[in-house]
Amino acid sequence: MRGHLTEVAAPPRAEEAQWTKCPSCDAFVYHKRLRRNLGVCPECNYHFRIPVASRLEQLLDEDSFVDLSADLEPLDVIGFVDSKPYAQRIADAQRKTGRQEGIVYGTATVGGHPLVLAVMDFAFVGGSMGSAVGEGVTRAAELALERRIPLLVVCASGGARMQEGCVSLMQMAKTSAALARLHEEGVLVVCLLTDPTFGGVSASFATLGDVLIAEPNSYIGFAGPKVIEQTIRQQLPEGFQTSEFLLDHGMLDLVEPRENLQGVLRKLLQLHDLAGELPETEGAEPLSDPETVSRRPAWDIVQLARNIERPNTLEYVGYIFDEFVELAGDRLFEQDAAIVGGIGRLGDLAVAVIGHQKGHTTSEMMERNFGMPNPEGYRKGMRLMQHAARFGMPIVTFVDTPGAYPGLGAEARGQSIAIAESIMKMSRLPVPIVTVVTGEGGSGGALALAVADRVLMMENSYYSVITPEGCSTILFKDAAQAPRAAAALRITAADLLRLGIMDAVVPEPEGGAHIDPPSAAANLKTAVVACMRDLVRVAPDELVEQRYDRFRKFGAPGRQPTLPPIGESE
Numbered sequence: 001m002r003g004h005l006t007e008v009a010a011p012p013r014a015e016e017a018q019w020t021k022c023p024s025c026d027a028f029v030y031h032k033r034l035r036r037n038l039g040v041c042p043e044c045n046y047h048f049r050i051p052v053a054s055r056l057e058q059l060l061d062e063d064s065f066v067d068l069s070a071d072l073e074p075l076d077v078i079g080f081v082d083s084k085p086y087a088q089r090i091a092d093a094q095r096k097t098g099r100q101e102g103i104v105y106g107t108a109t110v111g112g113h114p115l116v117l118a119v120m121d122f123a124f125v126g127g128s129m130g131s132a133v134g135e136g137v138t139r140a141a142e143l144a145l146e147r148r149i150p151l152l153v154v155c156a157s158g159g160a161r162m163q164e165g166c167v168s169l170m171q172m173a174k175t176s177a178a179l180a181r182l183h184e185e186g187v188l189v190v191c192l193l194t195d196p197t198f199g200g201v202s203a204s205f206a207t208l209g210d211v212l213i214a215e216p217n218s219y220i221g222f223a224g225p226k227v228i229e230q231t232i233r234q235q236l237p238e239g240f241q242t243s244e245f246l247l248d249h250g251m252l253d254l255v256e257p258r259e260n261l262q263g264v265l266r267k268l269l270q271l272h273d274l275a276g277e278l279p280e281t282e283g284a285e286p287l288s289d290p291e292t293v294s295r296r297p298a299w300d301i302v303q304l305a306r307n308i309e310r311p312n313t314l315e316y317v318g319y320i321f322d323e324f325v326e327l328a329g330d331r332l333f334e335q336d337a338a339i340v341g342g343i344g345r346l347g348d349l350a351v352a353v354i355g356h357q358k359g360h361t362t363s364e365m366m367e368r369n370f371g372m373p374n375p376e377g378y379r380k381g382m383r384l385m386q387h388a389a390r391f392g393m394p395i396v397t398f399v400d401t402p403g404a405y406p407g408l409g410a411e412a413r414g415q416s417i418a419i420a421e422s423i424m425k426m427s428r429l430p431v432p433i434v435t436v437v438t439g440e441g442g443s444g445g446a447l448a449l450a451v452a453d454r455v456l457m458m459e460n461s462y463y464s465v466i467t468p469e470g471c472s473t474i475l476f477k478d479a480a481q482a483p484r485a486a487a488a489l490r491i492t493a494a495d496l497l498r499l500g501i502m503d504a505v506v507p508e509p510e511g512g513a514h515i516d517p518p519s520a521a522a523n524l525k526t527a528v529v530a531c532m533r534d535l536v537r538v539a540p541d542e543l544v545e546q547r548y549d550r551f552r553k554f555g556a557p558g559r560q561p562t563l564p565p566i567g568e569s570e
């Protein structure tokens, strides 16, 4: 079922046929059942292409759509003729679809949240983008900007429309420029990519949304599969240019089945329309006096920080946030499972969340690369930081990594540059940032997510310039001296609090966070909320200035506290 980009026939009328054959599993599906199932094959989950009217009905609040596209007119700008004159082709498409052009746009609500939306119609000359389609998307974007409400574009297209020549090509620039203004003004743009989305549409507005969602198994790409095969004379692998392929390659935020789309959209709209109060919390207060922090030996703390049962980022997110939408992808190379991120709701405040992610079993750990990110993980993080900055959302980061991944590919793709850029970008973000080291704070790979206004540590976590094992091998010439190295490096919460590297320590339940994750999370939530309460009152310029000073003082003569040698009284 590889993407045939030609026009498909309009759905047969009820009296013509009661059954449709599923092109994926060959099952015959009764029409009413298919419609009830949102146009998804009940046997194999194949997502049929659906008419615009069904799309509007499935996504929007009932009767909320106001159609503004009545005066969109196709233009015959170059008098193109192939097997028939362009004007004739358009007239045929209009007769077939009952629509003036291949796009509908207007205003509506989803879950009561107002938005502007534009929906492409694949049944109209293959959803191709000529002047009227470009005009529809652009007008929708301009209206969203004027009203400062989100824009949703539902894409389905074979690409630019050849019959309008270079005027079609210019629609890519026109629509992209219109979306750029929304980005500059912090107006949310969501693109829903459906089967198929190709060419001049995928290479312009369709992939320029703040959030990119695709339906499962949709064909999405730049060059059509036949063009690629003919050019490179190779057979394309199974699953190439599908939504899932794009998600794996970091190009999409989400692949969601049709039944989830309205819910996801409602959540996204809500999260981008929230700037309310922080919640009340019930956990233990964070510790700011080093004397009150537990005094376990450093090596014991390293073992606790690495305990495979220790709660991980997504678990803490589940405990702390009232709602969370995970967003994936660096939009450059690959989905990196060692860093997760998204947008969550903390009370009535929307917050961007980024963190290293580990697992509890060997297979989960392998899937997450043991929490060791590649450059694309950091680039995903930076993309989400920029998203947060654009929408004025505070950021919470969770640090838990033995270090950035030391691999061949990581080096080739610029691991150093990714970490450096993340550190630099964080230092200038005009939104509050709170970091919590929840487990392992391994060197630059940890710091890349930790240039924050407030940096906290869980009581049994560590933060270090190098692993104790690495230090032991290099300086003690013996890996077995790791416990000694751990103590010498002063990597515990108490010591780092004394050094001013930490602002406060989050108490853990007796025996460690893994003994009682809910109460560890409650303490963490209390600490994060307390920090945020202070920071949300600070003006963005002031925040950036204070953050500069926070890191400027490290190692500055007269401003840097020092620790007495181990064994001497402190």
Ligand SMILES: [Zn+2]
Residues within 6 Å of the ligand: 022, 023, 024, 025, 026, 027, 041, 042, 043, 044, 045, 046
């Ligand atoms: Zn099927």
